[in-house]
Amino acid sequence: MIKVAPSVLSADFTRFCDALKMLEAAGADYIHCDVMDGMFVPNITFGPYMIRDMRKTTNLTLDVHLMVQAPERYVEAFAEAGADIIVVHEEATTHLDRTLQMIRAAGKKCGVALNPHTPLSVLEYVLDGLDQVLLMSVNPGFGGQSFLPYSLDKARALKAMIDARGLDIDIEMDGGIGPNNVAEVTAAGVNVLVAGNAVFAAPDPAEVIRRLKRGK
Ligand code: DX5
Numbered sequence: 512m513i514k515v516a517p518s519v520l521s522a523d524f525t526r527f528c529d530a531l532k533m534l535e536a537a538g539a540d541y542i543h544c545d546v547m548d549g550m551f552v553p554n555i556t557f558g559p560y561m562i563r564d565m566r567k568t569t570n571l572t573l574d575v576h577l578m579v580q581a582p583e584r585y586v587e588a589f590a591e592a593g594a595d596i597i598v599v600h601e602e603a604t605t606h607l608d609r610t611l612q613m614i615r616a617a618g619k620k621c622g623v624a625l626n627p628h629t630p631l632s633v634l635e636y637v638l639d640g641l642d643q644v645l646l647m648s649v650n651p652g653f654g655g656q657s658f659l660p661y662s663l664d665k666a667r668a669l670k671a672m673i674d675a676r677g678l679d680i681d682i683e684m685d686g687g688i689g690p691n692n693v694a695e696v697t698a699a700g701v702n703v704l705v706a707g708n709a710v711f712a713a714p715d716p717a718e719v720i721r722r723l724k725r726g727k
């Protein structure tokens with residue numbers, strides 16, 4: 512089952528409520544929330560208060576992607592704000608295992624995100640306890656960038672790693688995904704598709720969401 516997680520990074524920030532209603536009506540599975548701190552990535556977006564207010568507006572799963580240095584400082588705040596899935600970057604937290612324990616203790620699903628260059632081997636000892644792995648297919652910080660083709664090999668390798676251990680972990684891919692490459696991305700084992708620009712720049716966002724869900 513393919514899940515579609517539109518990224519509201521590409522929405523009009525003054526009309527978030529409309530965007531959420533549109534995504535719900537269009538059959539989105541998750542709302543992908545890109546939190547950027549201007550340190551881990553060269554851009555700044557929003558924090559827990561935005562998640563709190565989105566929580567009041569939608570029942571869809573809030574998939575919170577923390578592109579934040581030392582995300583452990585904010586796990587509790589995002590959990591209280593109503594995040595459903597909290598995803599931290601391996602590169603941003605010194606004590607990854609401890610940070611994941613904090614997310615689980617808060618009763619939330621936990622995910623680890625990897626930058627394009629980060630090898631899968633960093634997941635070796637934490638994989639078993641994860642709900643989701645997010646593979647960045649662009650360098651994080653901005654919407655609308657081009658998909659890095661080597662991400663497909665990485666997805667295939669991750670899928671093999673998960674299957675070899677008999678685990679049930681979602682593989683999420685983030686960056687440069689749209690109807691033009693969705694077939695390859697899903698064939699590589701990805702089952703959660705983040706899409707920002709492809710959805711929000713389209714004349715008919717709902718149609719793009721349907722196509723992503725169909726995988727073609
Ligand atoms: C990039 C963000 C992505 C981004 C994806 O740093 O993590 O979620 O919004 O946007 P597109 O689909 O436009 O590449």
Ligand code: ZN
Binds near residue numbers: 518543545
């Ligand atoms: Zn993201």
